Each structure stands twice: as C-alpha cells, then as structure tokens.
Amino acid sequence: MATQIKQPESLKDQVSDAEWQARLDLAACYRIFDHLGWSESIYNHISLKVPGEDDTFLINPFGLMYDEVTASNLVKIDVEGNNVGGSPYMVNKAGFTQHAYFHKHLGSRANAICHVHTTATMAVCSHKDGLLPTNFYACNFQNQIGYHDFEGVTVREEEGERLVRNLGNHSILMLRNHGPVVMDGTIQGMFLKMWALQRACEIQVATLSQGEANLVTQDVVDVHQRDLSVMQSQGGAGMFDFEAWKRKIDRIDDSWRN
Template sequence: MATAAVQKTGMHEAEWEARQQLAACYRVFDMLGWSEMIYNHITLKVPGEEGAFLINPFGLHFSEVCASNLVKIDIDGNKLDDNPYPVNLAGFTQHSVFHRHLPDAHCIAHTHTTAGMAVSSVEGGLKPINFYACNFAGQIAYHDFEGVTVRTEEGQRLIANLGDRRIMLLRNHGILVMGRTVPEAFIKHWALQRACEIQLATAAMGTPLQVSDDVVAVHQRDLFKAQVPGGPGKADFDAMVRLVDRTDTGWRN
C-alpha cells in the first residue's frame, strides 16, 4: 500500500510513512475522546525536508484525517503540496514557532480536553497528588493566556516560557506536548491527560494528599524500569493503532 501511494503521489517513502503515523495519531486521539470539533492540532516534521511539517486540514474532524489529506507546509506557512484544504492560522502560529526553534520537537500535540483545560485554569496547575502527576513534577512549563494564538509576537513568549522543557500547560487554554517521535508525544499526552482527570476527580472528593519531593524523585528515577523496549510510547501507541484498525483502516489511505 505504501509503495503504491508513493508511486502515485511522487513523494518519498519516508514522508508517506510519516503521514501514515500522524494520521493514525489523529484517529487514536479521536478514539480516546480528545477531539474538539474541527480544531486543535498534531503536527509532525517531514523527514529529510528542512522546515517542512504536516498539519491537519482545517475543516475536517480528527476522525476524517488520513495520510493523503494532511497538509504539508513550510515554516512560514506556505503550502508545499496541492492540498485543497486551508490551514488553521492558530495552529500554524503556535506549532511553527516550536518547529522552527526546537530541533528535537518533531511531533507537537495541542488539545482542549476538559480535564486539561480545567487543570490549566486553576492556581498551581498540575499538582503531585497522583501516580501520573508525579511523572511530570518539575517538568511542566506554563504560559499565560493571551487570547487565540494568531499573533506571531506571542511566539517569543511561548519559547521563553517553555525553556528546556517539552511539556506545557497553556493557562486557561489546554495541553501542549512535544516529542522526538509521534509515540513519545502520544504517551506524554496520555499520561498528562490521565493526571489531569484524576486531579479533577480527587478535588471533588476532598483535600488531596500531596506526594513528597523525595518520593517524586524516586518515582521519576525508576519510571524507566516499567517501560517496554522500543522507545518511549511505542508499544502503547501501537496498541492503540491496533484498536483503531478494528473499526476503521481508512486513515492509511
């Protein structure tokens, strides 16, 4: 299938594989309830093409994204293919600044999940009060809400606030995660979303128990011992793709 698509479109094999993996990620996000109408974005750098990345076509639901309808644009927002769909300016403005300045930010995901927006909208943000939240203690950057992200000058502040971290809660706005691979970005988002969901549930029950700094340090040190070989998130992501394939394989086209 990949070879036929490559021959038909003229694109190189690495780009088609990247397109399929990103399209699968959109379908996984939708399956897990992380879609937001036709909004939000997951972007991925095109292998071997400096400054080029893939983004979802503006107007399609996550469940409609497939490998062939992803839009390829350059770092300045110019289309690099003949895709008829437009690109959401808010998605381009936010994602392009990170792709431009961060060599390791190959995949970037931004969502408006209920739990992510709720935790980003309270004083103190995510707190180390559950297993998953302890994964992220000391590793989350925060950026104040400035309205819809369509102004390029906000990019400077986004980069400054992110610093050397690759996970950000956009205050009053939602989740932003970056990964060296699609599976890594996926597993970061999954764990952060779970942490936020559990924080909401805990807050509804009473006063949360906060995990001490010493225990958090041990937890983060030992996390790698519970990981499956293959790279961060690979086994998890592959399992979710298998679930998507049980109902729809159209994302591969």
C-alpha cells in the same frame, strides 16, 4: 443533503517512503485522539515534521473532523505557512502560528507536537496551582512542565517568543486557562506523554472534587521519576503503546491509511 468530503488520490507513490510513513503515523494519531475523545470539533492540532526535510511539517486540513483525516489529505506546509504539498485544503492559522514557531526554534526535540482542549487538561490549566502531585501519573511530570499565561487566541507570531521562553527545557507547556502543548522527538513519545498527562489531569480533577488532596512529597517524586525513566527505556518510548492503539483503530476503521 450532507456534504461529502472528496478524498484526494493517494500520495503513497508521490512522496518519499519516509514521508509516507510519517503521514500514516500522523493520520493514525488523529484517529486515536478522536477515539479517545481528545478531538475538539474541527479545531486543535497534531503536527509532525517531515523526515529528511528542513522546516516542513504535516498538519490537519482545516474544516475536517479528526475521524476524516487520512494519510493523503494531511497538509504539508513550511514554517512560514506556505502550502508546499499541493493540498487543496487550508490550515487553521492558530495551529500554524503556534506549531510552526515550535518546529522552527526547537529542532528535533519538537518533531511531534499536539495541542488539545480536553476537559480535564483545560481544567488543570485553569487551576491556580496547575498540575499537582496528587497521583501516580502526575508524579511523572513534576518540575517538568512550563506554564504560559493566557494571552488570547494564539495567532500572533510575537507570542511565540514567550511560548518558547516559558517552555524552557521542558516538553510540555500548560497554556493557562487554555490547554496543554505536548511535544517530543517522536510521535510515539508525544502520544505516550499526552496519554499520561490526560490521565494525570482526569485523576486530579476527580481527587479535588472530594476535597483536600494528599500530595506526594518531592523525595518520593524524585524516586518515582528515577525508576520511571528506567522502565520507559525498556518500553520503546511509547512505541508499544502507539502500535497497540493503531491496531485498535484499524479494527474499527482503517480508512486513515488512504
């Protein structure tokens, strides 16, 4: 007999309006990632800082698939790993250790963080040259990505210092032979970066499968990034994209709102 997930009562009237909106956005993000094929069984993570609070963030309950995540069953923890929201669920240590260190040390530039194991992004993380300027989307990220050599499962806090150092002033860290960490000040901005990075990696893998790639020159990359920054300022920094995907998953299954 299949195990049924017992959903907690709605937290809507038990948390601040700002926290409830953050819970809705994060639960929606998990469902969107799952719909796009970016989930990895019960593993990987998307985390979001709780607005108006110091050093607390929301993350997925360990043991649930992404399509089982709801606004109310997200786990609220502090940067030391303490469950401060009364959730009956535990969290994956790998998710807490890595995400907590970024949330603690990077401030508002890392309010929203995701780590994925999609085939395309892992393939590029495993390529000796990383992300190459082979396509439109890849040009978005040239000279804007940090790289971190593989050290095994990210469960040791001391690795966090090297993660932050290798990230530098960027917002994407490619964990070599592992997968990317993508962050932003907003969940909408993080989603848009992740979407574009996924497309860049998919196209790179497809391009290199044909043989030698035609790489975009740095002077063209510079012009591309300059013009892109103007376009993104008019597009709500991912807001339009994120809201459109929320409408799509609502049409499929709106249980994430519970």
